[in-house]
Amino acid sequence: MTLRQEKVIVIDPSKCVGCHSCEMACAMKHFGVCHPHYSRIRIQEFREVNTFVPVTCQACEDAACIKVCPMNARIRLESGAVVTDEEKCIGCRACVYACPFGAPVIHPENGKTMSCDLCMDDELGPWCVKACTMQQALKFVDARDAARAKGRDFAAMLKEQNEPPHQDDADFSFSFSVE
């Protein structure tokens, strides 16, 4: 299997304090507004256990969203990131529903979906990661380093997370890409 993505955003929820800076940075980068509804990364809040989980597109190797889009608007970029082609998207949300993380988000005005493009047009790299410099809950690392840190093959991990298991594969892990 070829590992398409060279660098990935790795999330460590144990370091997230729920400050929403990543959301603001993302909205600012892509839309020039400081409003979380325009962000492609979203923090899931679990206040009862004082835990926050930044959720963003994992650009799955065998991405369900690409397969279910009726308009073929979910496309994989050179960088490996999977994004929505706004020209083609009709806002049906099939990609949101098919995603195990519900990662694609809906643009508050046009109703089309959007997801992380890794800020590939910016030499700074992903703005959300920059915004999280203090907390280090988000890191932009080499995909192979991420895999090593987890002690397993990164591509296999993504595959395992996002695909239905084989019938004989009962022990189906339920993890998230944490360092």
Place this chain on the structure above:
Amino acid sequence: MKVVIVGNGIAGNEVASYLREHGPQADDVDITILSAERFPEYDPCSLPYFVGGEVDRDAVFRKDQDYYRNSRINLVLDNKAVSIDPEAREVRTEKGDVFGYDSLVLAHGGSLFIPPIPGIDLDGVFSCKVLAEADRLAGHQGTRAVVIGSGAIGIEAAEALKLKGYQVAIIELLDWIMPTLFCEGASRFLADEMRGYGIEVYTSEKVLEIQGRGSVESVKTDRREIPCDTVVVATGVVPGRPLAETAGIACERGILVNDRMLTSAADIYACGDCVQTFDAVSGEGCMYQLKHNAIEQARVAARNILGEEARYRGAYPFARAHYFDTHAVTFGKTLKGLERTCRPDQVGVIERDTDDGYLRLLLEDGKIVGGQAIGRFADHAGLFMGFMWRGVDMDDFKKNWRKIAELESVFPWQYRKAGQVLGLSALDAPDGMEMART
């Protein structure tokens, strides 16, 4: 190696591009696609949106002619394959051409089921399954349409015509719309939404005749007569078995394949809408003629052609229903489907009905095997599909969801999130608590 692919749809093209991209000696693979149609690959799922004018015609295409040239795929258009000689390893087309193969892939999909209704061949009767028909429908000037059949294509065609300014009525023979996709409750809600957008919905109603002299003037059902100038037939898709039967390939409802997408004939594979496979969860024989299944089946077929030991993990239903501002999703089995194969005591239902959404999860022996969600709940459908794949016991989950969360080595936020979505108490209530009532 010579590979002949019958059908230029999603499955056929996936096989071709996979072979070209991944074969170890990819350049040695000689690929031919035989198509009954005249176009490069387009996506049938996109057609209603082109008809409704939401997107340009260009947007329905997944490939252009250059792709085939650059990928050295020999695309034979407008030349339907009509018979197979498995002994001689040859496919014959309607124009009399003969193509020899080392591996053959049947990916010619299905054809529209045309119900035996008088007047079905009148002018003004369309379908919305193939591009040539969608072109005709998009170019048609009408004001009042009747859509026969309320599957996904019927619903999308109805929305498309409504957007074009038609007055639209949908007629469904069974008791509720999208009967194979949704249970009654969700379906009734979706039908009411449809009526709210000005589309007439008639269920449990049988079309007796399409009336008119030369062109359509009205549709007569067992309950009423609806004047119209346009009829769209969306009564389902029949898998294309006849071609396979010329080679003596075993068929039931569709072409039978094993988990390597191999048919009963040597070196003849099949994938896409024409095959009958097995359900990824239950293992039962099934026909879920959906795009994601076609793509996955095609990849398995391609990998096996290349000598890999790839096994298909099974097909699964997943469909969204989207029209105007209504958003719904369904996956896995419906209650009706479940009741066909289970004892009543095995079946369970978890239901949530709030002002901003509806959720129904169907359980077999306590494990999720299907679900439907509308509005707010739909955005979290993926979580519950994940539960389905993992075989999470929902009784156990209800009792111990916070404990389960704590046992995991990494923070299993999906469990917490599912608890939130289902409205389980987030606070430290005693274990064994009841689910919050809505």
